[in-house]
Amino acid sequence: MFTQANETKLDELITHYPVKRSAVLPALYIAQEEHGYVTDDDVKYIAQRLDMRVNEVEEVVTFYTMYSRKPVGQYKLQVCRTLSCALLGAEKIAEHIEHKLDIGIGETTKDGKFTLMEVECLGYCDLAPCLQVNFDYHEKVTTEDVDGLIEGLK
Numbered sequence: 001m002f003t004q005a006n007e008t009k010l011d012e013l014i015t016h017y018p019v020k021r022s023a024v025l026p027a028l029y030i031a032q033e034e035h036g037y038v039t040d041d042d043v044k045y046i047a048q049r050l051d052m053r054v055n056e057v058e059e060v061v062t063f064y065t066m067y068s069r070k071p072v073g074q075y076k077l078q079v080c081r082t083l084s085c086a087l088l089g090a091e092k093i094a095e096h097i098e099h100k101l102d103i104g105i106g107e108t109t110k111d112g113k114f115t116l117m118e119v120e121c122l123g124y125c126d127l128a129p130c131l132q133v134n135f136d137y138h139e140k141v142t143t144e145d146v147d148g149l150i151e152g153l154k
C-alpha cells in the first residue's frame with residue numbers, strides 16, 4: 001500500500017504504542033505525505049494494519065482539519081477562524097486570499113499550487129490573526145504579508 005520506506009516507517013511506528021490503534025494519527029500523516037491526501041484505500045489499509053474498523057479511521061480523518069480527504073494544492077493556506085483571529089481580521093485575510101487567487105474556501109487554484117482552508121484555533125491566539133501554510137505558522141498576518149507570502153511561493 002505504501003512505499004517500502006513508508007511501510008518500514010509504519011511498522012516501526014506501531015512498536016511505539018501499547019495498542020496499534022494509538023498509531024492512527026501518525027499513520028494518517030504517512031498516508032497523506034505519500035499520496036498528497038488520505039485516499040479511500042489509505043483509510044481501509046490503515047484500519048486493517050491497526051486493527052480498527054474503517055469507520056473508526058474515517059471518523060479520525062474527518063475530525064482533524066490537518067488531514068485532507070481529497071486532492072489539495074502544494075500549499076495549504078489555512079486561515080484560523082476562531083475567536084481571537086476572527087476579532088482581529090481573519091475574515092478579511094481569507095477574503096483577500098480568495099480574491100487574490102480567485103478561489104473560495106476549500107478550493108484549489110487551477111495550477112494545483114494553493115488550497116484555501118479555514119481552520120480552528122492554531123494555538124497562537126495572542127498573535128492573531130494567524131495563518132498556517134503547510135507546517136509553517138505566520139502570526140499577526142496582514143494582507144500585505146499574504147501578498148508577499150504567496151508571491152514567494154509561486
Ligand code: FES
Binds near residue numbers: 080083120125
Ligand atoms: S484563535 Fe486563532 S490562533 Fe487561536
